[in-house]
Amino acid sequence: MKAYARSPVRANRVSTPGVSPPSPIDGWPPAPYSLDMTSLRERLRALPTFGADLPLFDPDTAPADPDELFRSWLDDAISAGIRFPHAATLATTDDEARPDARVLILKDLTPRGYEFATRTDGAKAHQLEAHPDAALVFFWSELGRQVRVRGEVHRAAPAVSAADDAARAPHARAAARLGVQSMPLTSRTDYIAAFEAEARAVLADPASPTRTWAVHTVVPRTIEFFASTPGAGQIRLRYRRDGESWPRELLWP
Numbered sequence: 708m709k710a711y712a713r714s715p716v717r718a719n720r721v722s723t724p725g726v727s728p729p730s731p732i733d734g735w736p737p738a739p740y741s742l743d744m745t746s747l748r749e750r751l752r753a754l755p756t757f758g759a760d761l762p763l764f765d766p767d768t769a770p771a772d773p774d775e776l777f778r779s780w781l782d783d784a785i786s787a788g789i790r791f792p793h794a795a796t797l798a799t800t801d802d803e804a805r806p807d808a809r810v811l812i813l814k815d816l817t818p819r820g821y822e823f824a825t826r827t828d829g830a831k832a833h834q835l836e837a838h839p840d841a842a843l844v845f846f847w848s849e850l851g852r853q854v855r856v857r858g859e860v861h862r863a864a865p866a867v868s869a870a871d872d873a874a875r876a877p878h879a880r881a882a883a884r885l886g887v888q889s890m891p892l893t894s895r896t897d898y899i900a901a902f903e904a905e906a907r908a909v910l911a912d913p914a915s916p917t918r919t920w921a922v923h924t925v926v927p928r929t930i931e932f933f934a935s936t937p938g939a940g941q942i943r944l945r946y947r948r949d950g951e952s953w954p955r956e957l958l959w960p
């Protein structure tokens with residue numbers, strides 16, 4: 708059986724190193740879909756890095772307030788048309804001090820910090836109750852930028868979580884009411900049936916709250932801005948909270 712690079716069956720193909728199978732059609736498939744025998748390591752190494760058209764960043768003129776810089780970078784990511792510019796990886800630690808991480812959505816940036824929302828019965832919620840410290844990482848590849856936020860995590864007052872819940876799409880609210888998040892699911896079919904019933908219930912009674920939903924805030928202690936620059940290496944600028952001010956320093960890349 709012939710299989711092209713990127714085809715899902717390729718992983719199962721038995722191949723002879725260094726020998727390329729003949730192409731079934733002359734000139735097809737075109738690069739980069741060629742029948743290649745290169746290792747994953749080589750393919751990964753050959754992937755393009757950042758382009759030459761990255762936005763400029765001058766750390767000397769960076770604002771004194773890191774929120775201002777974050778907002779302008781987020782605006783840049785939105786204007787650049789990046790999908791999920793508000794997605795971030797949230798890292799937490801479990802009871803064995805082992806890190807855990809997952810993607811979620813930034814809900815807001817308030818004077819207090821970075822808000823996200825999640826279920827209160829899942830793994831991350833339990834980890835945060837026991838170890839209320841976390842890191843958030845934003846990555847905007849098209850801009851060559853990364854932002855790392857570290858700080859204490861606080862659960863919002865019930866009224867704040869209820870307002871966030873009420874503004875969510877009915878199907879998302881329904882999903883957050885089913886089962887116990889992060890626990891094994893025995894049947895996908897049962898899940899879909901339960902989801903459809905719950906979605907109908909939410910539509911019928913939109914005022915009913917999702918009791919397993921809570922807004923959380925990462926109150927930043929440090930915020931680091933990373934920018935790749937065309938031809939001038941990488942810039943790392945870290946803000947550290949000091950009372951009401953945010954002294955900043957460059958870091959070795």
Ligand SMILES: Cc1cc2nc3c(=O)[nH]c(=O)nc-3n(C[C@H](O)[C@H](O)[C@H](O)COP(=O)(O)O)c2cc1C
Pocket residue numbers: 791794807808809810811812813823824825826829830831832888889
């Ligand atoms: C693009 C994207 C956005 C997501 N947004 C959220 C979110 O805002 N809140 C959330 O709890 N999970 C979100 N998830 C799902 C989480 O990544 C994760 O699967 C889920 O919260 C369970 O995590 P846990 O087992 O560590 O608690 C999102 C996933 C993706 C891929």
